[in-house]
Amino acid sequence: MKTWIAFANILIKDMRSYYLKPPNISWGLIFPVAWTLMFFLRSPVPVDVRDLLPGVIALSILFGTTSMLAVTITFERKSRSFERLLLAPISLNLLMLSKTSGAILFGVINAFIPIIFASFMTGLSGIRWPMVLGSVILIAITSTFMGLFIAVSVSQVFEAQTFSNFFRFPMLFLCGLFIPLTDLPVFLLPVSYVLPLTYGVDILKTAINDNGLISVPLSFLSLAAFSVLLFAYSIYNVNRKWIH
Amino acid sequence: MKIIEAEDLKKNYNGLTAVEGVNFHIKQGEIFGFLGPNGAGKTTTINMLTGLSKITSGTVKLLGEDYSRNVKKAQAMMGIVPDESNLYEELDGWENLCFCGALYGMDKNLREERASQLLHEFGLEEAARKPFKAYSKGMKRKLTIAAGIIHQPQILFLDEPTTGIDVAFARQIRNLIVDLHNKGTTIFLTTHYIEEAERLCERLAFIVQGKIVREGTVEELMQETQGENIVNFTLGGDFSEIDEDFRSYFPAYDIKMGRDNVVSIHSQSTFTLLPLVRFFEERDLPVYEAKIIRPSLEEVFVKVTGIELQKMQNQRGDR
Numbered sequence: 001m002k003t004w005i006a007f008a009n010i011l012i013k014d015m016r017s018y019y020l021k022p023p024n025i026s027w028g029l030i031f032p033v034a035w036t037l038m039f040f041l042r043s044p045v046p047v048d049v050r051d052l053l054p055g056v057i058a059l060s061i062l063f064g065t066t067s068m069l070a071v072t073i074t075f076e077r078k079s080r081s082f083e084r085l086l087l088a089p090i091s092l093n094l095l096m097l098s099k100t101s102g103a104i105l106f107g108v109i110n111a112f113i114p115i116i117f118a119s120f121m122t123g124l125s126g127i128r129w130p131m132v133l134g135s136v137i138l139i140a141i142t143s144t145f146m147g148l149f150i151a152v153s154v155s156q157v158f159e160a161q162t163f164s165n166f167f168r169f170p171m172l173f174l175c176g177l178f179i180p181l182t183d184l185p186v187f188l189l190p191v192s193y194v195l196p197l198t199y200g201v202d203i204l205k206t207a208i209n210d211n212g213l214i215s216v217p218l219s220f221l222s223l224a225a226f227s228v229l230l231f232a233y234s235i236y237n238v239n240r241k242w243i244h
Numbered sequence: 245m246k247i248i249e250a251e252d253l254k255k256n257y258n259g260l261t262a263v264e265g266v267n268f269h270i271k272q273g274e275i276f277g278f279l280g281p282n283g284a285g286k287t288t289t290i291n292m293l294t295g296l297s298k299i300t301s302g303t304v305k306l307l308g309e310d311y312s313r314n315v316k317k318a319q320a321m322m323g324i325v326p327d328e329s330n331l332y333e334e335l336d337g338w339e340n341l342c343f344c345g346a347l348y349g350m351d352k353n354l355r356e357e358r359a360s361q362l363l364h365e366f367g368l369e370e371a372a373r374k375p376f377k378a379y380s381k382g383m384k385r386k387l388t389i390a391a392g393i394i395h396q397p398q399i400l401f402l403d404e405p406t407t408g409i410d411v412a413f414a415r416q417i418r419n420l421i422v423d424l425h426n427k428g429t430t431i432f433l434t435t436h437y438i439e440e441a442e443r444l445c446e447r448l449a450f451i452v453q454g455k456i457v458r459e460g461t462v463e464e465l466m467q468e469t470q471g472e473n474i475v476n477f478t479l480g481g482d483f484s485e486i487d488e489d490f491r492s493y494f495p496a497y498d499i500k501m502g503r504d505n506v507v508s509i510h511s512q513s514t515f516t517l518l519p520l521v522r523f524f525e526e527r528d529l530p531v532y533e534a535k536i537i538r539p540s541l542e543e544v545f546v547k548v549t550g551i552e553l554q555k556m557q558n559q560r561g562d563r
Contacts, residue, residue: 002349003349009346013343087322088348089320089349243295
């Protein structure tokens with residue numbers, strides 16, 4: 001059977017039905033702009049947009065992917081249309097990859113919105129773009145798989161939102177997005193280092209401002225490991241919870 | 245030739261047994277009916293056969309090959325129509341069918357051609373571009389059946405296809421099922437409408453509390469009531485007032501009270517109507533109608549399972 005046809009069509013349907021809808025596009029635009037403005041308005045000293053850029057990029061990806069995937073899958077499960085996918089002759093791994101690919105793409109697109117805004121406000125010379133692209137893709141993958149992990153842990157759409165925020169808001173403060181890891185209390189550092197976003201933001205900091213703390217290969221490796229673990233655990237849970 | 249064989253199929257949920265060692269087979273090209281009340285294990289059995297539910301123990305074979313551990317290969321040959329329409333609300337009829345075709349790896353041209361053909365056959369051409377959420381319940385059910393057969397499966401699982409829809413649509417759907425059968429599709433049909441099962445199915449199994457209590461062709465099952473005679477009297481008053489008197493006069497007869505002063509009298513021997521009519525008239529109960537009833541599958545079902553049809557249909561608030 002041509003499984004790629006099923007894969008591509010699930011991805012296209014999700015992009016059209018969920019991700020490319022005007023409310024989601026505006027969410028992708030408004031959120032990074034709002035965060036950037038907040039720092040400008042609240043900061044007593046002049047703020048360099050380039051300093052904010054790694055945090056805003058990571059934030060845009062995180063918020064764009066996690067809740068979208070968690071909500072769409074929970075919604076499809078409630079309406080039982082997800083059963084149709086489980087009954088299709090494609091492997092569970094491929095099915096979940098096709099469901100998550102839309103969110104990953106959406107996350108990557110979201111990441112470039114603050115970059116485009118920043119290009120009007122500051123110079124972007126000296127940025128190591130391949131490293132930016134690599135980290136954007138890996139942050140999008142880990143955030144999406146975190147959304148998948150949330151989707152398989154809840155049964156209601158509102159639970160998906162609440163559970164997403166339970167993870168996301170602490171990550172804003174613990175992953176070095178806007179508060180450097182060096183400024184965090186020592187007892188919080190272990191928590192920071194078990195959160196995948198810490199490594200993604202650190203790569204972005206190195207690529208954009210050359211001020212990351214962790215070795216880049218180690219960060220890439222950590223993000224890849226988090227992705228594999230979250231995906232494997234989610235698949236295990238889908239098998240256990242949804243195919244009774 | 246057997247297309248599906250279920251051997252000692254069991255399903256436990258958290259220590260509770262939903263299906264208890266069922267054995268049956270479905271022959272290629274036939275309509276096999278699974279008849280039972282709500283909660284009997286019909287949907288659980290379908291879910292195990294189609295891979296939506298894990299089998300606790302037992303085996304299922306498709307064309308002789310055990311697929312208990314490799315359900316994906318078998319799913320390519322199956323069409324599944326669940327008891328509730330589960331297509332995508334935001335897509336229109338055409339898009340839903342094309343998407344379902346794509347899930348089975350159909351090429352673009354082929355799935356578009358099939359979608360047009362099915363929309364025409366199912367009388368949904370005019371609604372092809374309407375979103376699924378705007379469809380009536382009957383239209384939704386028809387499109388869900390069309391989505392189940394877009395890839396031309398070898399076997400179609402239909403779970404309660406006419407439940408909760410009006411009489412006209414139910415009739416159309418039954419005609420569609422007959423058409424599919426005439427074209428050679430094997431159909432596994434679960435229903436709790438006995439007359440529907442009797443009309444459509446070649447073979448049937450009665451399932452009650454997770455166990456198959458009878459299986460056979462309609463003719464074989466009907467033999468259960470062979471020799472039984474039934475006559476329905478419509479009386480001009482309340483039978484219950486003379487119930488005891490009647491039973492002492494006619495101890496060999498079995499009596500079932502119906503609605504609107506209808507009394508159903510069952511006997512193993514042939515009736516002589518005159519003494520019965522005279523008995524009623526002597527007690528000031530005029531007989532408006534006396535109707536000899538041919539035993540139906542309903543009598544067989546009630547006899548075998550002890551479940552009254554009315555009670556079974558009320559469970560789902562049916563038409």
